[in-house]
Amino acid sequence: MIDNNNLVMCCFCGESTNFDLAVQIEIKPSLISEETQVVYCHSKYIDKVLHKNVPRHPDLISNE
Ligand SMILES: [Zn+2]
Numbered sequence: 916m917i918d919n920n921n922l923v924m925c926c927f928c929g930e931s932t933n934f935d936l937a938v939q940i941e942i943k944p945s946l947i948s949e950e951t952q953v954v955y956c957h958s959k960y961i962d963k964v965l966h967k968n969v970p971r972h973p974d975l976i977s978n979e
Pocket residue numbers: 925926927928929930956957960
């Protein structure tokens with residue numbers, strides 16, 4: 916059963932995903948930025964958007 920209170924929006928496809936399964940992306944707009952923005956996505960999209968030569972975090976691979 917899906918708990919609707921535990922959903923976040925995937926920043927790539929706009930669909931809802933469960934917070935516990937989502938990848939959290941922390942964005943720091945510049946090196947001098949004091950604050951960050953956090954967005955969420957389905958883990959499969961990280962693999963699609965990153966160049967193939969960018970190493971993947973082990974947890975991203977095991978999440979598939
Ligand atoms: Zn998505």
